[in-house]
Amino acid sequence: MPSEILIRPLWLHQVQLLAGPGQAMVTGDALIDTDGALLAWGEEATRQAASLELSPTSAEGWLLAPSLVDPHSVLEQPLGGRAEDLDSLAAAAAAGGYGTVGLLPWATPWRDRPERLGLRWPAPMALALWGSFSQEGADQELAAHRDQLDAGAIGLACSDQTPPLALLERGLLLAEMGSQPVLVAPRDASLTGGGFVRESVEALRAGWPPDPVLSETLPLQGLLTLAELRPAVKLVLMNLSTAAGTALVRQARRRPQATVGWWHLLADSGNLDPTAEGWRLRPSLGSPEDREGLILGLAEGVITAVAVHHLPLDAEEQLLPLDQRRPGLAGHHGLVLPLLWQELVQARGWPVERLWQALSWGGSELLGRGPEQLSPGSRRWLLFDPHHAWTWEPEQSPSQAANHPLAGQTIRGGVRASGLLPATQWRL
Structure with missing residues (x-):
């Protein structure tokens, strides 16, 4: 179900992090602001979350990229x-x-x-x-x-x-x-x-x-x-x-x-x-x-x-x-x-x-652009859960196109949240 309005920063606990090209994937914490901006990750995210007295959201097996x-x-x-x-x-x-x-x-x-x-x-x-x-x-x-x-x-x-x-x-x-x-x-x-x-x-x-x-x-x-x-x-x-x-x-x-x-x-x-x-x-x-x-x-x-x-x-x-x-x-x-x-x-x-x-x-x-990467303050990130199972119903999509494949089928894996989306559309 879509999340309620996020009134406090989101503390993701033990999420897999892929920060950018040439960087190994690691497991750690991440802190995301109410407007979808990525505040910090790693030990800095844990420290800030603790100082704000936030409750962690378990994100084991999820990917922040x-x-x-x-x-x-x-x-x-x-x-x-x-x-x-x-x-x-x-x-x-x-x-x-x-x-x-x-x-x-x-x-x-x-x-x-x-x-x-x-x-x-x-x-x-x-x-x-x-x-x-x-x-x-x-x-x-x-x-x-x-x-x-x-x-x-x-x-x-x-x-x-x-x-x-x-x-x-x-x-x-x-x-x-x-x-x-x-x-x-x-x-x-x-x-x-x-x-x-x-x-x-x-x-x-x-x-x-x-x-x-x-x-x-x-x-x-x-x-x-x-x-x-x-x-x-x-x-x-x-x-x-x-x-x-x-x-x-x-x-x-x-x-x-x-x-x-x-x-x-x-x-x-x-x-x-x-x-x-x-x-x-x-x-x-x-x-x-x-x-x-x-x-x-x-x-x-x-x-x-x-x-x-x-x-x-x-x-x-x-x-x-x-x-x-x-x-x-x-x-x-x-x-x-x-x-x-x-x-x-x-x-x-x-x-x-x-x-x-x-x-x-x-x-x-x-396209001649620099590579996408996680950076403090950026909203250009996604949170992917490879185990999330959902049914693909094109009529529920914001896209108006009528030629989507796999209508009615169960899809495994989904974007739980993204800074590209309002927090009301996150599924956590």
């Missing part, structure tokens, strides 16, 4: 959107422990001009806006790169497929982006053949239209060549989705940074129920071998960060047949961290630090 970072997601209508708006996205992200979300320029109107880059969230939430590589995302003419970056864009992003290499090369040669990233999807829509599940034995058995691996690997080869020829440009690969693509990046002489969508690490054409939500994605959902290859690439650092790539659909669009529906999946509110914790930490034995590298610090690095 920096907030998460989503390097790219989609918000098409920030004001009055039927599927999601700026406020509902912020609330959903905060509930899932995400303190920073990078927004792609994919919107109506397309965010390719300085005057369209004025979106903000109140502190402690942070909104990072990608500018557009081409005008209207049409891959015909270059957008005004320097104007967008001067207006606050954190980098330049293309659409959901690789633009013509001649256009991409021209933009990289002009190099108005300087050291800021250029985000490109290694995908050629003309090679998909209309398929939307990656070609595999499992996809053929299920009767899904197959999307050949070549639709990723062929454009990826061109992008890797460009990355080698233009070493001064920070080229970033968006949403790797195949084992073959990951292997190409691993073997590259100059390896660019890359992201992977969270759902591609959890679901594949061999383990997802045919009636479940989560089949219609772009890039396409992969085979079991693809999923294993992506997880290995993430573990090795070949893939830099996990993206939520939240792409919400409204209830009306969600009623369309699968092959007529736009591809995309919603996911910020409370799903990414617990599901990846169970898959990577519990099932595969990943250290917690490696998971945070994938979900937080890698995203900060990609």
Whole structure:
């Protein structure tokens, strides 16, 4: 149940603490103010709590760690959107422990001009806006790169497929982006053949239209060549989705940074129920071998960060047949961290630090920001309980999206509290 209004500081006793990158996880106490600010941890927290005559809250097995970072997601209508708006996205992200979300320029109107880059969230939430590589995302003419970056864009992003290499090369040669990233999807829509599940034995058995691996690997080869020829440009690969693509990046002489969508690490054409939500994605959902290859690439650092790539659909669009529906999946509110914790930490034995590298610090690095870390006075922290069991009911989520996966299922692990949320929403 949600907590009552916090009238005295919260004393967490024997919580696991992960302060930041390069720091070992330790067990100790933490003290949190009534407004959600982290006051102290370790012996200093114990001393201050004792001086205030507080009663401790047992937090054994819980984790206090920096907030998460989503390097790219989609918000098409920030004001009055039927599927999601700026406020509902912020609330959903905060509930899932995400303190920073990078927004792609994919919107109506397309965010390719300085005057369209004025979106903000109140502190402690942070909104990072990608500018557009081409005008209207049409891959015909270059957008005004320097104007967008001067207006606050954190980098330049293309659409959901690789633009013509001649256009991409021209933009990289002009190099108005300087050291800021250029985000490109290694995908050629003309090679998909209309398929939307990656070609595999499992996809053929299920009767899904197959999307050949070549639709990723062929454009990826061109992008890797460009990355080698233009070493001064920070080229970033968006949403790797195949084992073959990951292997190409691993073997590259100059390896660019890359992201992977969270759902591609959890679901594949061999383990997802045919009636479940989560089949219609772009890039396409992969085979079991693809999923294993992506997880290995993430573990090795070949893939830099996990993206939520939240792409919400409204209830009306969600009623369309699968092959007529736009591809995309919603996911910020409370799903990414617990599901990846169970898959990577519990099932595969990943250290917690490696998971945070994938979900937080890698995203900060990609966005050109300093890594998230616990600091006195900060509200950018989360308290995660890996054993908390709860039922996922999308209608109870602040997100308005209708295309969340796993509705009605029991989820193990949850964010108990966060400085991103008001204390009335904490579950202690």
